[in-house]
Amino acid sequence: MSTNTHHQIALTLVPGVGSILIRQLISYCGSADDVFRSPFARLIKIPGIGDVTARAILKQTVLSEAEQVVKRLEKLGASAVFYTDKAYPNRLKTLYDAPALLYFQGAGNLNAQRTIGLVGTRQATDYGRRITAEIIEAVSAYEVNVISGLAYGIDIAAHRASLSNGLPTIGVMASGLDIIYPNIHQKTAQEMLVLGGLLTESAPGTKPDAHLFPARNRIIAGLSDAVVVVEAAAKGGALITAEYANNYHREVFAVPGQLNQTFSAGCNKLIRENKAQIYINPKDIIEALNWDQPASPTGEHRLSKNDSLPLPVDITDEESQLIALLRQSADLHIDDLSWKTQIPMGRLASLLLNLEFRGFVRSLPGKKYAVVYV
Template identity: 80%
Template sequence: MTHNLHQVALTLVPGVGSILIRQLISYCGSAADVFQAPLGRLLKIPGIGEVTARAIHKPDVLTTAEQVIKQLEKLDAHSLFFTDKNYPARLKNLYDAPAMLYFRGSGDLNAPRTIGLVGTRQATDYGRRITADLIEALVPYGVTVFSGLAYGIDIAAHRASLTSGLPTIGVMASGLDIIYPNIHQKTAQEMLVQGGLLTESTPGTKPDAHLFPARNRIIAGLSDAVVVVEAAAKGGALITAEYANNYHRDVFAVPGQLNQAFSAGCNKLIRENKAQIYTSPRDLIEAMNWDAPVTEPSPKGIPPALPLDITEEESQILALLRQSATLHIDDLSWQAQIPMSRLASVLLNLEFRGFVRSLPGKTYAPVYA
């Protein structure tokens, strides 16, 4: 397993988070170039003050990175920097995506179909049954299941996936060497063969409270859709749903009895139109268009001449869609390098003009190939 010393070291510099790491790479070219840049050049980079610039030049950062790499090698773990080709494509265009991920296992972080399955740690028999039924229904579609390895719905999702033969990946709020809760060690070990474990934290990092919301954003970002099975009025599952909505992911919530505390969160998501109601696996499968062929044939015909007032961005989007037949909005944003906020408006304009059609699951296709 090969690891890039300077990439690992960059994530260890005090005061330098994922957004600032992207800024440094953008100005300097590579992680190695960041550490070789003179102090004066670093100070010219927006967001870099003298304290941070001097911290980058401290030799102990590289020494610590060497120790981290030794730990990763013992764990047989991969390090995935945001510029690597194997870094999860669904995360690449998110403004707050981790600059570095650490992964153990055999699963595909770029699987064609993914869901995040989350919920309360105090799961009921009803919640566990709904979870198991959904997993079983997803088997024909080869879906990869992401969750947080926590008590309740999370571990029910992982175990049901293992039983059904679906790959499942646990996103952790700790280092890869610290399974939390410890009672889930056996399940985590099985997941390495049929999925894996993923984190943005270096080995030895304990699961402190502030790391759990950060973990939830990764689950949301990696998922085509997030399903909240049971949730209280406040908690991690609702945080995951909030991130999923911000990332333009589909969100589903399982309705529950009005007098049950762990139905309050799901009912709230549905009431506030932050989630689609989930009544059966068909709701998810049809919304995500998973029954359709992976690549839909485009309608036959002669493409209309492009109007003279078409913009460069619109032309670029049409070219990408005609090349790929269908593309998820995230892939379009990444390939075209157009921010999601602007891309949604451009796509809507193209749809009104009859050049693009929207498909379920935030996927788009050209009206003419």
């Protein structure tokens, strides 16, 4: 691994430095290498970097720790993926709380065109496992990456059903890559490496701890175009994942269950509170995500000659900017549009709605937008 990767790992090991501060340091210094070469006087001027943090960076004791991490990664055949790397998941790049660094083991693609997250209780019923298998079998025709958490119950059912259908599946872990939890899922985890893989923000050697599981859930939500909660109690990790998915403007589905059943309570609650669409059959998901629509061989929209005509004079500069951006891509998520244009989310939503009413853009499932082609 490169010296810069070594320093990127070291940054995540500095006490008190999280993903937001890492981005701040890189923004001011240019690279992880430059952060560790910067003098105290420069570090102390960076917003959010106080005296204690600056001195911790200058001590550079984390460099030897990072060296041990690199050795463990090499032994595993795994990689460290920094947020500036091409391989870093695009779906996470615009999320304010996304990890600055991820550890990945496997042959899978973290930027697959289509993804779906399946989560639920660790005490899955036969009904829950059957629905999980039904969903995965139905979406297997669309070359989908299946995301889950490698836990007991619905998670492992999703991974195993994916393997049975020849789908790549990624397990997002609350531990280091070298500590499979629960250990009984070792064999499945190994099988997942062939097409998919294992992903975590925790360095090798990190044991699963209670506070790491909610953090893991945000990655599952962020990586997924849609999250399906199959079975869940009134409280628990699956509902946390659904909450993150809603915050990230992802589609959320919940499988309804029998009244007064413990592991139907969470799903029914999500549906009742309008935090999830009701799942009836796989067609609901496929249509909501527009997977049933034909795509061009290149995955890009073809522009008509009308598309190059001058825009009406009453189009504002902001609206013109949005149309120009959408012309460059097949579609863009509203978070990407906000990030690229720096237009506040509330105003952006209003502009897009106006453009949609006027026939210039169309909204797609999953909070995405595209220009209207004729």
